[in-house]
Amino acid sequence: xxxxxxxxxxxxxxxxAGKGSGARASRLTRRSERWxxxxxxxxxxxxxxxxxxxxxxxxxxxxxxxxxxxxKSIGLCRANESLGTKITDQTxxxxxxxxxxxxxGMYGKTGGKSPFAKPMVxxxxxxxxxETASRQEMANLMRREYNIxxxxxxxxxxxxxxxNPYLKQNKELKGLIIEYSEPHLHKKQPxxxxxxSRKIKRSGCC
Numbered sequence: 001x002x003x004x005x006x007x008x009x010x011x012x013x014x015x016x017a018g019k020g021s022g023a024r025a026s027r028l029t030r031r032s033e034r035w036x037x038x039x040x041x042x043x044x045x046x047x048x049x050x051x052x053x054x055x056x057x058x059x060x061x062x063x064x065x066x067x068x069x070x071x072k073s074i075g076l077c078r079a080n081e082s083l084g085t086k087i088t089d090q091t092x093x094x095x096x097x098x099x100x101x102x103x104x105g106m107y108g109k110t111g112g113k114s115p116f117a118k119p120m121v122x123x124x125x126x127x128x129x130x131e132t133a134s135r136q137e138m139a140n141l142m143r144r145e146y147n148i149x150x151x152x153x154x155x156x157x158x159x160x161x162x163x164n165p166y167l168k169q170n171k172e173l174k175g176l177i178i179e180y181s182e183p184h185l186h187k188k189q190p191x192x193x194x195x196x197s198r199k200i201k202r203s204g205c206c
Contacts, residue, residue, distance in 0.1 A: 001053035001133050003060035005067060008079070009047040010039060014071055016079035017051075019064040023145045025050060026128045035079040050131045118180055125162070125175030138178065146173060153178055 006025035008016040015038050018024075028043045039046060051067065054060040071077040120138040122130040132138040135153075142148040148170070156163050156178045163176035 001055050003054045003057050004131075005051045005054075005060055005064045007049050007051055007067075008035075009049065010042060010045060014076045017064065017068050017071060017077050018080075019060045022141055023130060026124075026130050032079065032081070034081055038079050044126050047127065048129055050129075053133065121179060121181040123177045123179075124173070131181055142178075146170070148173070 003019065003021050004025070005017065005019050007014045008018075016035055025048050028039075028046060031039075052060075052063055054063065065083050068077050068080050068083050072080065072083070118135055120132050120135055122132075122138065122142070124130075130138075130141065132141060135157075139150040139153050142153055143150070152163075156176065157180075160177075160179070163173055163178075165171060165173055
């Protein structure tokens with residue numbers, strides 16, 4: 001699923017919710033003035049959570065609006081200055097046209113039968129998380145945003161060990177873990193670690 005709605009939390013408080021795609025949720029730059037006033041120099045402590053995923057962008061916008069409205073009613077989402085992105089009827093019509101026939105990215109596909117349709121999660125050493133609907137989507141995102149090849153991703157998944165880059169340009173990715181987000185669906189894969197959630201050591205950088 002291409003689109004999603006996510007939240008940002010700091011010290012246990014959900015202070016922002018938004019709609020995005022790709023690596024938007026984990027990208028903590030180019031944020032609003034209000035967002036920066038709340039976070040200040042604690043961007044390394046911001047927790048990212050993907051709340052829901054959507055094939056349809058209009059549905060994602062609608063869900064974003066309802067989620068922000070709900071959180072604001074209980075005093076949260078302080079960084080959201082409005083109830084989501086405003087979409088005109090004309091824009092909605094254009095978005096709907098893109099979903100018809102061969103313009104639809106899912107046209108002719110049966111996601112459940114695809115060998116890559118297995119949810120993935122990338123966990124960074126500073127605690128950030130990126131979730132994708134498939135291994136191919138994760139590979140495309142990592143190649144586009146971080147210049148990591150599919151072969152490297154497969155190796156990280158297979159070994160279960162944190163990424164130890166050779167290139168200086170990828171040093172910021174040291175400690176990266178990529179795994180299936182639903183390990184119970186892949187019994188042939190050896191467990192990467194036992195127990196519940198794994199505590200990630202912070203690198204100390206912001």
